[in-house]
Amino acid sequence: MAHLLNPRVGLEGLSGRSSRVNLRANSHKLTPAEEDKLVQWILDLALRGLPPRPAFVENMANHLLAIRKPSHTNHPPRVGKNWVSNLVARRPELQCRFSRRYNHDRAKCEDRRIVEDWFKTLERVMTEHGIVFEDIYNFDEAGFAMGLCATTKVITSAEHYGRATLIQPVNREWVTAIESVNASGWAPPPYIILKGHNIQEGWFDGLPEGWRLDVSPNGWTTDEIGIKWLTRLFIPAANPRRVGTHILLILDGHGSHLTPEFDQICSENKIIPLCMPPHSSHLLQPLDVGVFAPLKRAYGTLVEQRMRLGFNTIKKTDFLDAYPAARREAFKASNIQTEYSTPNPYSPSQQVKQFNVILDPTNT
Numbered sequence: 001m002a003h004l005l006n007p008r009v010g011l012e013g014l015s016g017r018s019s020r021v022n023l024r025a026n027s028h029k030l031t032p033a034e035e036d037k038l039v040q041w042i043l044d045l046a047l048r049g050l051p052p053r054p055a056f057v058e059n060m061a062n063h064l065l066a067i068r069k070p071s072h073t074n075h076p077p078r079v080g081k082n083w084v085s086n087l088v089a090r091r092p093e094l095q096c097r098f099s100r101r102y103n104h105d106r107a108k109c110e111d112r113r114i115v116e117d118w119f120k121t122l123e124r125v126m127t128e129h130g131i132v133f134e135d136i137y138n139f140d141e142a143g144f145a146m147g148l149c150a151t152t153k154v155i156t157s158a159e160h161y162g163r164a165t166l167i168q169p170v171n172r173e174w175v176t177a178i179e180s181v182n183a184s185g186w187a188p189p190p191y192i193i194l195k196g197h198n199i200q201e202g203w204f205d206g207l208p209e210g211w212r213l214d215v216s217p218n219g220w221t222t223d224e225i226g227i228k229w230l231t232r233l234f235i236p237a238a239n240p241r242r243v244g245t246h247i248l249l250i251l252d253g254h255g256s257h258l259t260p261e262f263d264q265i266c267s268e269n270k271i272i273p274l275c276m277p278p279h280s281s282h283l284l285q286p287l288d289v290g291v292f293a294p295l296k297r298a299y300g301t302l303v304e305q306r307m308r309l310g311f312n313t314i315k316k317t318d319f320l321d322a323y324p325a326a327r328r329e330a331f332k333a334s335n336i337q338t339e340y341s342t343p344n345p346y347s348p349s350q351q352v353k354q355f356n357v358i359l360d361p362t363n364t
Contacts, residue, residue, distance in 0.1 A: 029079045034064045039091055047121060050258055050275045054084045060260035114277045125272055129246040136183040136248045141221055142292045146173045146314050174219035175319055178229050185333030188237035191229045194316055195219035203316060208324050226257035235269055247271045290338060295330035302326055
């Protein structure tokens with residue numbers, strides 16, 4: 001056999017040392033096919049506006065290892081601490097760069113170019129995958145202090161000086177609602193995260209069909225909850241309405257939930273996550289102003305009405321009773337469609353004009 005003609009191979013075998021093939025496997029950890037897949041994933045994320053941090057790449061490598069070598073112990077196989085830097089060094093298509101802080105002066109110079117580049121990416125992704133308007137979804141989260149009233153005008157005595165005050169309920173517990181809408185004006189059910197450790201059966205009394213409840217220690221969302229939202233709510237709700245082969249899921253500017261597992265599940269279900277440019281959600285995110293703002297006003301008004309009836313606290317069941325009513329007020333198809341068309345989030349010329357107005361020094 002050929003390797004017998006190589007004295008180095010024979011000596012390594014006799015001495016018990018690893019061959020170069022084995023050394024390659026130990027230093028690289030991933031197979032060539034796995035490494036190519038990882039590199040392509042990194043490049044794809046960068047094209048979608050989400051260049052991953054080194055820790056993120058390390059997690060993805062560990063995820064690929066776990067798929068190939070499932071471990072039933074508490075010590076699954078992992079790459080070494082220098083593995084990512086070695087990967088970048090040996091792959092010429094990769095490089096490490098520092099992300100930059102973002103300020104108003106820099107925004108005045110760069111926002112137009114950044115937004116134009118983002119629209120080019122959006123157009124490329126939609127063209128490559130034949131994505132139609134009805135298959136574009138926006139994902140965002142709305143946080144609520146459960147007992148916070150809306151700020152509103154009140155009528156008071158002419159002799160009253162200073163700002164009128166309205167007593168607020170004592171419960172300021174935090175609640176998060178994961179919401180999504182599509183460009184045709186349809187919204188899947190929400191995913192509500194309450195503060196707590198166990199879900200109570202009574203919370204589901206009167207809850208609209210399809211709504212999902214979950215808990216976290218502080219009422220905030222987590223990466224794990226993000227995956228539950230994707231697999232248990234969004235995919236089952238969006239698939240029956242899918243028009244083309246792929247769905248475009250637009251995330252906010254930090255893409256905090258786009259973990260390796262989240263992205264993998266999206267890929268398996270022909271969903272393409274795309275991240276908006278940083279600090280642009282106030283312009284490009286239809287949920288931010290056109291839906292969440294009236295949603296919070298409507299909810300705050302309902303809390304105020306309850307307070308005027310003599311209640312001084314808002315319980316979780318009160319929130320779950322009020323939120324559907326507030327949501328019906330804000331999540332109207334006409335309301336959502338307006339935000340997708342005026343200005344059109346996917347019209348580069350309109351959005352660039354909007355940026356110029358906001359960042360014009362004469363307007364500050």
